[in-house]
Amino acid sequence: MTMVVTSATPSRVERIVNRVIGVSRRSVVASIGVVILSAFALIAIFGPALVGVDPVHPYLDAILAPPSGRFWFGTDGNGMDVFSRVIYGTRFAFGIALPAVAVSLLIGVPIGLVCGYIGGTIDEITMRVMDAVRIFPTIILALAVVAAAGPSLINVVLVIGILDAPVFVRVVRAEVLALRSSTLVESAVAAGNPTWRILFVHLLPNAIQGATAQVAVRAAWAVRISATLAFLGVGIQPPTPEWGAMIRQGAELMSGGQWWVAVFPGCALILLVFGFNLLGDGLQDILDPRRKVSAR
Amino acid sequence: MSLLQVDNLHTHFVTRDRDNQVRTATALNGVSFALADGEVLGLVGETGAGKSLTATSIMGLLRPPARIVEGRISFGGRTLTDMPPDELNALRGNEIAIVVQSPKTSLDPLMRIGDQIVRVIQAHRRMERTEAYQRALKMLAAVGIPDPERRAQALPHELSGGMAQRVLIAMALINEPRLLVADEPTTGLDVTVQAQILDMLRRLVSEMGMASLVITHDLGIVAHYCDRVAVMFAGRIVEIGPTAAVFGNPAHPYTRALIGSAPENFSLAAGRPGRGEPPNLYALPPGCHYVDRCPLADSRCAQMPPLVSVSAGHEALCHKATVTTHG
Numbered sequence: 001m002t003m004v005v006t007s008a009t010p011s012r013v014e015r016i017v018n019r020v021i022g023v024s025r026r027s028v029v030a031s032i033g034v035v036i037l038s039a040f041a042l043i044a045i046f047g048p049a050l051v052g053v054d055p056v057h058p059y060l061d062a063i064l065a066p067p068s069g070r071f072w073f074g075t076d077g078n079g080m081d082v083f084s085r086v087i088y089g090t091r092f093a094f095g096i097a098l099p100a101v102a103v104s105l106l107i108g109v110p111i112g113l114v115c116g117y118i119g120g121t122i123d124e125i126t127m128r129v130m131d132a133v134r135i136f137p138t139i140i141l142a143l144a145v146v147a148a149a150g151p152s153l154i155n156v157v158l159v160i161g162i163l164d165a166p167v168f169v170r171v172v173r174a175e176v177l178a179l180r181s182s183t184l185v186e187s188a189v190a191a192g193n194p195t196w197r198i199l200f201v202h203l204l205p206n207a208i209q210g211a212t213a214q215v216a217v218r219a220a221w222a223v224r225i226s227a228t229l230a231f232l233g234v235g236i237q238p239p240t241p242e243w244g245a246m247i248r249q250g251a252e253l254m255s256g257g258q259w260w261v262a263v264f265p266g267c268a269l270i271l272l273v274f275g276f277n278l279l280g281d282g283l284q285d286i287l288d289p290r291r292k293v294s295a296r
Numbered sequence: 297m298s299l300l301q302v303d304n305l306h307t308h309f310v311t312r313d314r315d316n317q318v319r320t321a322t323a324l325n326g327v328s329f330a331l332a333d334g335e336v337l338g339l340v341g342e343t344g345a346g347k348s349l350t351a352t353s354i355m356g357l358l359r360p361p362a363r364i365v366e367g368r369i370s371f372g373g374r375t376l377t378d379m380p381p382d383e384l385n386a387l388r389g390n391e392i393a394i395v396v397q398s399p400k401t402s403l404d405p406l407m408r409i410g411d412q413i414v415r416v417i418q419a420h421r422r423m424e425r426t427e428a429y430q431r432a433l434k435m436l437a438a439v440g441i442p443d444p445e446r447r448a449q450a451l452p453h454e455l456s457g458g459m460a461q462r463v464l465i466a467m468a469l470i471n472e473p474r475l476l477v478a479d480e481p482t483t484g485l486d487v488t489v490q491a492q493i494l495d496m497l498r499r500l501v502s503e504m505g506m507a508s509l510v511i512t513h514d515l516g517i518v519a520h521y522c523d524r525v526a527v528m529f530a531g532r533i534v535e536i537g538p539t540a541a542v543f544g545n546p547a548h549p550y551t552r553a554l555i556g557s558a559p560e561n562f563s564l565a566a567g568r569p570g571r572g573e574p575p576n577l578y579a580l581p582p583g584c585h586y587v588d589r590c591p592l593a594d595s596r597c598a599q600m601p602p603l604v605s606v607s608a609g610h611e612a613l614c615h616k617a618t619v620t621t622h623g
Contacts, residue, residue: 181359182401183396183397183398183401183402184401184402184403184404184405186357186396186402187394187396187402187403187464187467188404189357189388190355190357190388190389190393190394190396191388191389191393191415191416191419191467192385192386192387192388192389192390192416192419192420193385193389193415193419194381194382194385195381197419201415202404202407205404205406205407206404206405206406
């Protein structure tokens with residue numbers, strides 16, 4: 001490692017730069033993921049302003065126009081600019097995935113902490129409930145809930161977030177189980193700390209590491225599921241520029257030769273999911289203590 | 297009145313085996329002792345004798361399947377054994393503190409050590425952060441950490457084992473407890489560091505006037521640092537008394553074996569006095585637990601031995617205690 005801990009005290013900026021370089025050296029995969037995700041993030045933030053084309057404006061003179069200089073990605077069946085829609089769609093992809101993962105974390109992490117620390121019957125019951133949630137086909141469950149609650153953005157975020165919470169419960173619980181019997185917890189108890197403080201001050205920061213890699217992986221999953229829901233017609237509704245909904249529209253046109261309506265949002269979706277997965281894999285490598293040496 | 301009073305403490309591990317049969321490991325079988333204010337008591341014995349378990353029982357740190365099935369522990373006149381968690385938390389780290397065996401894993405790896413010490417202060421008293429931090433720095437200096445300002449900024453992995461142990465001692469002493477339990481405070485440290493840390497500990501304990509329970513399997517440590525010593529075997533204190541009396545005139549055969557097996561007393565001619573394995577805690581003999589290894593054992597030893605007073609404050613749990621001391 002290039003870290004010099006005791007002798008020199010580099011400036012804050014230097015430290016951050018060194019750290020970034022160190023991490024990217026340790027995992028090329030993660031760096032590629034970060035590059036892809038940063039590109040998408042920039043597109044999501046600045047893209048719509050730069051494109052300057054309303055993604056829901058129907059150009060009635062150019063319905064299903066193929067890609068051209070005027071419409072880079074062509075137009076869809078409503079005469080809407082596919083390029084502009086793909087760009088705007090980035091906002092929905094992030095806007096669903098990140099809040100959904102946040103919801104999962106908010107629900108899953110505290111439950112995992114408490115279950116892992118307290119154990120016993122409460123843990124047993126909770127984990128069986130989590131199993132039940134996991135074992136149910138997610139798409140069907142999500143379909144049912146969104147269909148019942150209504151296909152608003154908030155509902156989609158909540159449903160995806162809740163359905164994915166068990167992942168974080170498991171990860172955090174496993175970490176806490178390992179830490180619970182450690183001398184770290186013993187000395188915290190011996191210092192007179194009440195249980196809540198041990199949970200949230202000492203165990204949470206130590207247990208959350210295992211969940212960090214999962215965040216990226218679960219974000220990829222959330223992007224996919226939200227697109228799937230839209231594709232199946234229960235998520236975000238057209239003409240909102242959401243990739244899944246766009247792919248659905250385009251799927252029907254593929255056989256007619258109008259490939260561009262589905263292929264462009266499809267590629268964007270694949271690339272974003274790929275980016276999240278690369279970052280997740282890379283983080284797993286970096287954070288896995290057994291691979292620290294080899295991954296250097 | 298004594299500060300810490302342990303009466304007839306029984307701590308057992310109750311588990312179930314594969315056939316769902318209850319199995320009980322009788323790890324502590326009636327431990328009794330008292331500790332006065334300012335006194336240093338050494339607790340010695342072989343692995344599995346119940347030294348650490350005694351400490352854990354006192355601190356209320358037992359986790360299932362271990363639990364106290366009988367007996368009473370009182371501290372400053374208050375009973376610890378049935379104290380509600382809130383009151384116990386108010387005592388722990390404040391009036392009773394413990395220094396544990398493995399310093400490197402006992403510190404929170406993600407928290408700077410200055411902050412960890414501040415947390416121990418703030419867990420028990422309202423104090424401004426800056427004031428608490430100054431106090432932490434002072435304590436770090438007192439336990440012999442050079443350049444405390446910089447060390448306080450360090451994370452635990454940046455410390456050596458000896459440094460980490462000093463930090464743990466600083467954390468234990470920061471609230472000036474009345475009782476310090478030191479559970480093998482120098483295990484895994486090299487001999488020079490060991491001596492430095494013990495000297496420092498002894499000095500601070502006497503300066504602050506606190507009582508201390510020192511758990512160790514090193515008789516040298518007891519001889520140098522403890523006023524009294526209690527020898528444990530298979531969950532019982534088999535001999536207790538002033539250090540000089542116990543070491544000068546050991547009354548229990550196990551104590552003699554223990555002293556005889558210390559490296560400085562070891563000679564090939566004398567054989568291996570301490571040979572044998574710790575008894576099976578699932579099936580202890582009904583009388584004296586040492587019976588299987590004792591060279592003096594006879595039929596009487598199947599009965600529970602009496603606590604024989606050898607001299608003032610010096611007692612041994614043995615049928616032959618008085619006989620052997622004169623012989």
